Amino acid sequence: MLALSSSLVVLASLATLVSAQTFRLATYNLRFDSRPDSITVNQSIASIPDPLTQPGFLSKSGEQPWSQRRLYIAERIINEGTAIFSIQEGLVRQVNDLQELLGSGWSFVGVGRDDGKTAGEFSAIFFRLDTVTLRTVDFFWLSNTPDVPSKFPSAGSIRICTAGKFTTSSGTNFTLLNTHLDDQSDDQRKLGGSMILTRARFEAVVNKEPVLVTGDFNSQATGSDSGAYQIVTGALAPVAMNATFAAKFAVPDDSPPFTLLDLREQAPPLLVGRNFATFTGFTAPTDTSQWKRIDFAFGGSNGGWTAGGYKVETSLTDDGVLASDHRPVFADVTL
Numbered sequence: 001m002l003a004l005s006s007s008l009v010v011l012a013s014l015a016t017l018v019s020a021q022t023f024r025l026a027t028y029n030l031r032f033d034s035r036p037d038s039i040t041v042n043q044s045i046a047s048i049p050d051p052l053t054q055p056g057f058l059s060k061s062g063e064q065p066w067s068q069r070r071l072y073i074a075e076r077i078i079n080e081g082t083a084i085f086s087i088q089e090g091l092v093r094q095v096n097d098l099q100e101l102l103g104s105g106w107s108f109v110g111v112g113r114d115d116g117k118t119a120g121e122f123s124a125i126f127f128r129l130d131t132v133t134l135r136t137v138d139f140f141w142l143s144n145t146p147d148v149p150s151k152f153p154s155a156g157s158i159r160i161c162t163a164g165k166f167t168t169s170s171g172t173n174f175t176l177l178n179t180h181l182d183d184q185s186d187d188q189r190k191l192g193g194s195m196i197l198t199r200a201r202f203e204a205v206v207n208k209e210p211v212l213v214t215g216d217f218n219s220q221a222t223g224s225d226s227g228a229y230q231i232v233t234g235a236l237a238p239v240a241m242n243a244t245f246a247a248k249f250a251v252p253d254d255s256p257p258f259t260l261l262d263l264r265e266q267a268p269p270l271l272v273g274r275n276f277a278t279f280t281g282f283t284a285p286t287d288t289s290q291w292k293r294i295d296f297a298f299g300g301s302n303g304g305w306t307a308g309g310y311k312v313e314t315s316l317t318d319d320g321v322l323a324s325d326h327r328p329v330f331a332d333v334t335l
């Protein structure tokens, strides 16, 4: 009897092992292409210096054109073994360039936030085709009219959320929401946090899926402008949102409470990299006055996931190039 129950336990844990899948998730604000040029991806690749030659250490400073930065970003994403990669601030050229650099093993979903097509910045999600399959994607605007490209009254820009619904290659469904909240309006950030929490809760409760959320919140986890973070983590109540949206993503009244859990806090402490700031600006590490943590990765409190390693990597290389004014955040997630 004992032998029988232990083999059942072994079988049960084997079943869990077989169906679990670990992948590296990243979120990286690319910095929009503020210095466009007509240099092709292949021309950039052809300009890569001899890898055996010592660079001029810290010989460059400030913001380099996207035609250079894209090489550093793609290199980091690929060499880190990333499987799902959320971006912010990508203009259409930038997402197309990344697709070209990452290659045919990857795909992405995203639209320009200004028209729902190609205008303005994408909060896109890139994914490896051997790791996940896309089921559906939809987009909503973090404004009073979520179905159409629209700006919240006091916001600096139009703001969007990309909702990708995926299945891992071992058959687990999950939802990933990716966003970039406003830089000027704390009210917009609170609304955006409330809408994302509402949508995440719907996927958790109604569709019973693990939920991951990535984003540049343009605001920190603590302090006077931390409303969005406080709302998604349950420390503050959500604010009122468009009633049609709220009704569409409502859950039954007796549903358990739902919040987002910060993967930086959920990962084993030993495996949390000691870099903290995710925004550094295009400044040398000797000037930390702008440094702050505003890019996040979360898992839904309904579970279905575990967090492994978590780290914020530098964007600076020996030659002085900063790949972006943000740093990439990496989180290993098991679903």
Ligand SMILES: *[C@@H]1O[C@H](CO)[C@@H](O)[C@H](O)[C@H]1NC(C)=O
Residues within 6 Å of the ligand: 042
């Ligand atoms: C870039 O170079 C690769 C490898 O040589 C080639 O397959 C590809 O067609 C080139 N892309 C363009 C847009 O010319």
Ligand SMILES: *[C@@H]1O[C@H](CO)[C@@H](O)[C@H](O)[C@H]1NC(C)=O
Residues within 6 Å of the ligand: 144, 145, 146, 147, 148, 242, 243, 244, 245
């Ligand atoms: C709520 O959103 C829907 C869909 O975007 C829109 O038709 C409706 O006018 C919005 N309601 C208000 C009060 O703005």
Ligand SMILES: *[C@@H]1O[C@H](CO)[C@@H](O)[C@H](O)[C@H]1NC(C)=O
Residues within 6 Å of the ligand: 135, 167, 171, 172, 173
């Ligand atoms: C995953 O979602 C699809 C619908 O998008 C559904 O048909 C399928 O049964 C789901 N799989 C699991 C394991 O729940």
